[in-house]
Amino acid sequence: MEDKIVRICTLVTFGLLIFVCTSFFYLPSLHTYEESVRQEYLREAAARENITELSGLELLQYNNTVSEIREEEVFFDEQLRIAMPFGHDASEALIVNDPIHKTIELTLPGAEENYMYRYPMLGTPESILDLTYESANDRGTLDITTDKPMEYRRRDGGEYLYLDLITPHEKYDYVIVVDAGHGGTSSGAVREEVLEKDLNLAFSEKAILALKNRFGDRLGVYYTRNGDENPSFEERVALANESEADLFLSIHNNAAKRNDKASGTTVLYKSAAGLDYDAKALAEIFSEELTAVLGSENRGATAGDEIYVIHHSDVPVLLLEIGFMSNHNDLQKLQKEEYQDLAAEGICNAVARAAADLEL
Helix, strand or coil, X not given: CHHHHHHHHHHHHHHHHHHHHHHHHHHHHHHHHHHHHHHHHHHHHHHHCXXXXXXXXXXXXXXXXXXXXXXXXXXXCCEEEEECXXXXXXXXXXXXXXXXXXXXXXXXXXXXXXXXXXXXXXXXXCCEEEEEEEEECCEEEEEEEECCCCEEEEEEECCEEEEEEECHHHHCCEEEEEEECCECCECCCEECXXXXXXXXXXXXXXXXXXXXXXXXXXXXXXXXXXXXXXXXXXXXXXXXXXXXXXXEEEEEEECCCCXXXXXXXXXXXXXXXXXXXXXXXXXXXXXXXHHHXXXXXXXXXXXXXXXXXXXXXXXXXXXXXXXXXXXXXXXXXXXXXXXXXXXXXXXXXXXXXXXXXXXX
């Protein structure tokens, strides 16, 4: 009798063990099935409401009006709540900010073609002008276009990514825009097969890196280009004006048409009346600090109001002519990385001095 009971208990235990193991095996499938049912429900709901033809921004506005999506009247002012595709965490989302084009790009792994309808986004940021979405290779790209250059703060909340849209000065104490002159089909001056646009970009990249290293997270540095493109004059100035930059630096190199002996560094400034800063004093600081480290001739500060980026700038602006490409000795120096590093150091020194002396 006891042997029979033992055998029965053993069989029951063995059966339970098989059931438990089998359950663990199928649990992921069950969860996936539940998720697929939920997604199918959302797709059907979207079709019923006839929202599949809405633009990204219209869809966001629609989501904010649907009580089932709002979840107990929760609104996200100046914030977006972005749902991650099933099986992915918010920390996996990649974000790239492009201030000159006023776009913030999000890359979401696992987001397919119908992502926008399957995972309702919430938020009411007034600064958003447009939302576009496309999907390829098992990932989706969401482009947020804003009415002015914006920054963001992110909070990764597991299944949700929370994105606060903020102004540059809400994130940084000080904002500088660095403009590498020319680019693309606009080569600028050309001497000995050297293109000014390439030199301008090299000096700008060095300056941006040095400014970030010197001043850290307190300083926001934006660039008008970081490759061989040619933003319009309007785009360059708009980035400075709309970000309310504390300083707008346009970096160029000079070339004399008839005098190949001309050499040195020149700083052009806005001499118009009614400015709320001492433009000439600012230009003199930069010419002094640059020539001090470069060892170049100080050609001083020169009014440059006829130049588009200077004339149309609403913020403190300077155009730096680092050297003369028409002078063979200057041109050889301008191409050296060590010289570009020195120019970046001079720009950092000038920014620090201007902030202290002129309270920019």
